[in-house]
Amino acid sequence: MVDNSKRATFGGKLSAVLVSAGGAVGLGNIWRFPYVAGENGGGAFLVLYIVCAILIGLPIMLGEFSIGRQTKSNPVGAFRSLNKSWRYFGYNCIVTSFLILGFYSVVSGWTIEYTVHSVTGEITRHASAGEHAAFFSSFIENPWKPVVYTSIAMLLTHTVIALGVRKGIERCSKILMPVLLLMLAVLAVRSLTMPGGAEGVKFFLMPDFSKVTARTLLDAMGQAFFSLSIGLGTMVTYASYFNEKTNLRTTAVNVTVIDTLVAVLAGLVIFPAVFSAGIEPSAGSSLVFITLPGIFASMPLGMVWSSLFFLLLTVAALTSVISLHEVVTVYIAEEWHMSRKAATRLATLSVIAVGSLASLSLGVMKHWTIFGKTIFDALDYVTANIMLPLGGLMTAIFVGVVIDRRVLHDQLTNFGKLQCHQERTVRFLLRYVCPIMLALIFIDNLGLLKWI
């Protein structure tokens, strides 16, 4: 049995919000959301996204917060202590977090590399789009550079985790999250004042309901789910450090609002710049690592903007990596009875090993494939498409149906000290709405709803 009496807790109300928002805000907000929104009807997609965040994101986050604070334990301990046979879904959380770390740490390494090259002026030295594309592929395919940067990302994360819950994670989030919001605001103002930038805002936010189909709804659900980092125990783990005064409802609402705000601001940074440069917006990593550097290169003070942008991306990525690392570390420490220090070390080294393989699979190990995918793509595919929605589905059923009703009641009301008028609604969403929506995401991700 785990002794929770000496468990760390976060300080004030703000800490719970900033730490959880740090886990949620990540690369998904900065490059994925703006592009998916732009392609799917802009403002219309944003409306659907908000509806999905409220209908699936909020209730599951509240469910995770509830089991985390109730049990004050890592995800395996949390599921097990509420129902022994559900402990396997706790393991699903740990494995998913570890596997996501395997490729997320690599991309975090790229963001650090791009920050360094922005500061040295290397990025803005290239002129044509072709040069930027060549620079990016020669970098990710290089046999040792990305491995070094993945290790740097993990060593930075290691330092924060090793400092502990309060001095490491809490302090770091309290500094980095406001810095991230400030950087985003500065970049948005710069981008919005570029000539022709208004076209970009139009592309991104103008509601075009004619583009909304069942597919758009599925995309919005998937994005809300990934962006809010639910379904893999990060929120269970963080909530296990919340103090007894933390109001779970206001915390979950604030985290959702910050996460959405960052996604919208990121769109206001990216699209005005892209349209001002007269470029067709492209998808994912090529937008961030190829198109944008090209635009920075042609801007006055491009070096400054490029450095600021990649630093922003690094901060967003690292706070998510920290949340994933903490899930794995606290599991090892509590379940394998190791000191936090030893657990942190073991987690860091294992992630560097898997991250290096994932990184090399984009270059020298390209031919090692799993079901036709490189290790990097396989990790991304299996976690985001299968394990995450499965974890979310099980969490909704677990909190809504399996465990004693009192757990949700006690946690939402802080053991009767707060009034909660939404308890029935939350329970209804967890029991019926979330399972149906998540099952749809899951089936769709397996490629079974292609006809929509």
Ligand code: PHE
């Ligand atoms: N929410 C993160 C993002 O938007 C991704 C993530 C998912 C991070 C799950 C941790 C856990 O990029």
